[in-house]
Amino acid sequence: MDIARAAKYPFLKESAATLKATGVSLDQLMTGMAYESARLAGKERVVEAFEDAVVGDHPMRTQADATKELLSYPVARMIVSAVADPGFVRRYAIAEAKKANERLKGESDEFVMGVASELGLDVTKEDGVFGISFSDFLRASSGMRSKSWKLVNQRIVDGKVLVSQARLVRIVEAALTDKISSELPLPVNDAILDRFGQTVEELRAAIEERRKEQRAEGMEKLSIVRLPPCMRRLLDMIRAGENVPHSGRFALVSFFHTLGMDSQEILDTFSTAPDFDPSKSEYQIKHITGEISGTEYTPPECSTMRSYGICFDPDDLCRDGAVKHPLNYYRLKGRRFRSRK
Numbered sequence: 253m254d255i256a257r258a259a260k261y262p263f264l265k266e267s268a269a270t271l272k273a274t275g276v277s278l279d280q281l282m283t284g285m286a287y288e289s290a291r292l293a294g295k296e297r298v299v300e301a302f303e304d305a306v307v308g309d310h311p312m313r314t315q316a317d318a319t320k321e322l323l324s325y326p327v328a329r330m331i332v333s334a335v336a337d338p339g340f341v342r343r344y345a346i347a348e349a350k351k352a353n354e355r356l357k358g359e360s361d362e363f364v365m366g367v368a369s370e371l372g373l374d375v376t377k378e379d380g381v382f383g384i385s386f387s388d389f390l391r392a393s394s395g396m397r398s399k400s401w402k403l404v405n406q407r408i409v410d411g412k413v414l415v416s417q418a419r420l421v422r423i424v425e426a427a428l429t430d431k432i433s434s435e436l437p438l439p440v441n442d443a444i445l446d447r448f449g450q451t452v453e454e455l456r457a458a459i460e461e462r463r464k465e466q467r468a469e470g471m472e473k474l475s476i477v478r479l480p481p482c483m484r485r486l487l488d489m490i491r492a493g494e495n496v497p498h499s500g501r502f503a504l505v506s507f508f509h510t511l512g513m514d515s516q517e518i519l520d521t522f523s524t525a526p527d528f529d530p531s532k533s534e535y536q537i538k539h540i541t542g543e544i545s546g547t548e549y550t551p552p553e554c555s556t557m558r559s560y561g562i563c564f565d566p567d568d569l570c571r572d573g574a575v576k577h578p579l580n581y582y583r584l585k586g587r588r589f590r591s592r593k
């Protein structure tokens with residue numbers, strides 16, 4: 253495979269062989285003056301994945317450009333491995349796979365089938381239509397939200413799901429995301445940590461910063477507009493360090509969890525309490541969200557909240573008869589809020 257093509261699809265076995273054939277050792281790539289631009293390109297690749305959720309297109313006008321681009325792939329993988337954050341590994345894998353998707357759209361059917369086959373997908377082509385095995389289709393489409401990916405909406409012939417080239421490329425993208433995610437993080441030695449230490453620290457800080465912003469956004473949506481009065485009071489009490497009965501903590505955590513907040517996000521919303529004990533709170537939260545107990549609890553309905561004495565400050569919406577459950581209040585309030593906009 254020529255270097256430019258290998259650089260476009262660096263995850264293929266043939267590309268790895270092309271990389272090996274350049275004769276550049278890991279040590280040279282890490283320390284050699286001649287490879288400074290490849291190291292910078294690797295860093296850029298990771299930053300693009302973080303910021304844009306897709307790896308960028310870089311001009312490959314010369315053999316040297318293509319070699320640099322090819323070498324940037326292992327550099328990027330080393331940086332991502334050193335950051336060692338599972339969420340970020342996934343984001344990087346998605347960004348690489350998305351770029352591969354864009355590029356594969358311009359390739360021949362045979363090339364796309366070759367890539368699919370290397371990723372372990374069972375694909376055939378007959379009369380210009382691709383067929384993919386039932387199990388491969390189910391695995392790849394499990395993460396697709398659009399109804400058009402539902403099995404009931406597919407044409408199935410002889411155990412194969414018939415798909416267009418664009419759909420096959422999308423399935424390849426999903427399989428490639430899984431492959432790259434499963435390969436990382438790689439073990440990293442001290443030389444790699446020394447070389448990319450600053451970049452790794454910057455990325456970790458940026459990841460943490462983004463997570464904080466996302467949590468704050470999620471909390472804002474929940475707390476300002478739509479929280480029922482009982483949950484608002486319970487949250488205020490916890491944040492003020494007041495004594496909240498177990499039933500109140502249980503109701504609040506299960507309420508937040510049902511609305512899609514994860515354990516860390518819930519923990520963060522409680523962290524302003526003066527007596528905040530992270531490990532105790534974390535255990536309680538993870539028990540209620542099912543991470544420890546294996547059971548995901550749902551919040552109690554209003555009648556139960558009343559019997560526990562934690563139906564605090566019911567307002568007009570609570571009293572108008574439609575609210576039987578705090579989640580009900582949350583949804584109704586959302587609808588009324590939207591209809592006023």
Ligand code: SF4
Binds near residue numbers: 480482483577
């Ligand atoms: S009526 Fe229901 S939603 Fe309203 S405050 Fe009481 S428990 Fe909460």
